[in-house]
Structures are given as structure tokens and as C-alpha cells.
Amino acid sequence: MSIPNYCDVKYWNKRYREQSKTTFDWLEDFGSLKDYLLPLVSSESKVLIPGCGNSQLGELLYQKGTEKVFNVDFSESVIEIMSQAHRDKLRMKWEVMDVQSLSYPSEYFDLVLDKSTLDTLLCEVKPSAELALAQYFRVLRKGGKCLIVSFNEPETMLPLISQQTRTFTVTQTGSEAFPNYIYCLQKEAE
Numbered sequence: 001m002s003i004p005n006y007c008d009v010k011y012w013n014k015r016y017r018e019q020s021k022t023t024f025d026w027l028e029d030f031g032s033l034k035d036y037l038l039p040l041v042s043s044e045s046k047v048l049i050p051g052c053g054n055s056q057l058g059e060l061l062y063q064k065g066t067e068k069v070f071n072v073d074f075s076e077s078v079i080e081i082m083s084q085a086h087r088d089k090l091r092m093k094w095e096v097m098d099v100q101s102l103s104y105p106s107e108y109f110d111l112v113l114d115k116s117t118l119d120t121l122l123c124e125v126k127p128s129a130e131l132a133l134a135q136y137f138r139v140l141r142k143g144g145k146c147l148i149v150s151f152n153e154p155e156t157m158l159p160l161i162s163q164q165t166r167t168f169t170v171t172q173t174g175s176e177a178f179p180n181y182i183y184c185l186q187k188e189a190e
């Protein structure tokens with residue numbers, strides 16, 4: 001069986017059309033992340049979820065009172081499906097966008113929450129992951145946090161992260177056999 005091309009939008013559009021009635025969370029879900037996530041947000045926080053897919057993270061954050069959630073994905077299919085499903089949540093946004101060239105102003109967000117989107121970019125070429133992370137830091141306010149949930153080990157992630165900040169923590173989650181990592185990065189003042 002061949003490995004799908006995770007960097008090909010056609011793969012994701014097809015997958016999301018087939019899953020149009022369901023949700024799916026890669027690696028971790030809101031339940032397993034909430035203790036890390038909720039202390040980082042307030043009701044006024046602006047949160048960016050790059051490569052949101054059909055995860056429930058945005059919706060559950062919204063239900064907990066953080067309503068300014070900006071979901072972006074390069075799959076027009078998933079953005080259409082999710083924006084329809086959540087059309088009642090007026091402060092939550094859904095936009096088709098490539099995470100390597102975000103159209104938001106600099107220093108706009110309080111938190112960027114990447115769950116396995118950088119993993120996808122790292123499947124192909126490291127420069128795309130570097131570009132995406134640089135974009136996350138551009139749109140993050142000074143002192144803001146970027147939470148990356150990833151199966152990639154510190155050996156792979158730390159060289160990438162250290163291009164953006166020296167202020168970060170790493171927490172291992174998941175199982176012994178299939179560990180995940182939560183990288184919590186802070187944008188430094190200068």
C-alpha cells in the first residue's frame with residue numbers, strides 16, 4: 001500500500017468529501033489537550049488553527065467561551081463542509097488558505113494551534129514547514145504562544161523551532177509505543 005501524498009490538496013479534498021458527515025482528530029483531541037490549552041486562552045483571545053481539517057478543536061474551544069477562532073485549511077472541501085456545519089457560530093471564521101502564506105496582518109493572534117499540520121508539511125520537504133512556522137510567528141503577537149501538537153520527535157522539531165524562538169517547553173504525551181509531543185513556543189519581545 002502506498003503512502004498518500006499528504007501535501008497534495010486533491011488527497012485532502014477527496015478524503016474530506018468522503019468524510020463529510022463525520023469529524024476526525026489527528027493525534028490528540030480536545031479532551032486530552034484541554035489542560036494545556038485552556039490556561040492559554042480567555043474569552044477575548046484570537047486563536048488561529050492552521051490546517052484545521054474536520055477536527056473538533058475549534059468548535060469545543062468556542063463552546064468553552066473562546067469564540068474568536070480562525071480556522072484555515074488549503075482544502076476548499078473541508079472549509080465548505082465545516083463552515084456550513086458551524087454557520088450558527090458567528091464569531092468563528094473559516095477560510096481557504098495555505099499556511100505557508102497567511103493573509104492575516106502581523107501580530108494579530110494571541111495563540112496559534114497547530115495539530116499535525118506541520119507533520120504533514122514535514123512529510124514532504126522541510127522548507128515548507130519552516131515557511132509555515134515563520135508565518136505562525138509573523139501573525140502571533142509579541143508574548144503570544146504557539147502550541148504545536150506533533151508526532152515528530154524533538155530531534156526533528158527543535159532545529160525548526162530554534163529558528164523562531166528560544167522560549168519553549170516540550171511535553172511528551174500519547175503512549176509509550178506511539179508518543180506525541182506538545183511544543184509550547186512563545187514569541188519573544190525582540
Ligand SMILES: C[S@@+](CC[C@H](N)C(=O)[O-])C[C@H]1O[C@@H](n2cnc3c(N)ncnc32)[C@H](O)[C@@H]1O
Pocket residue numbers: 006007012024025026027050051052053054055072073074075078097098099100114115116117120121
Ligand atoms: C494531519 S491533518 C490535521 C488536521 C487537524 N489539524 C487535526 O488535528 O485533526 C493536516 C491538515 O492540514 C491541511 N494542510 C496540509 N497542507 C496545508 C497547507 N499547505 N496549507 C493549509 N492547510 C494544509 C490538510 O488539508 C489537513 O486538513
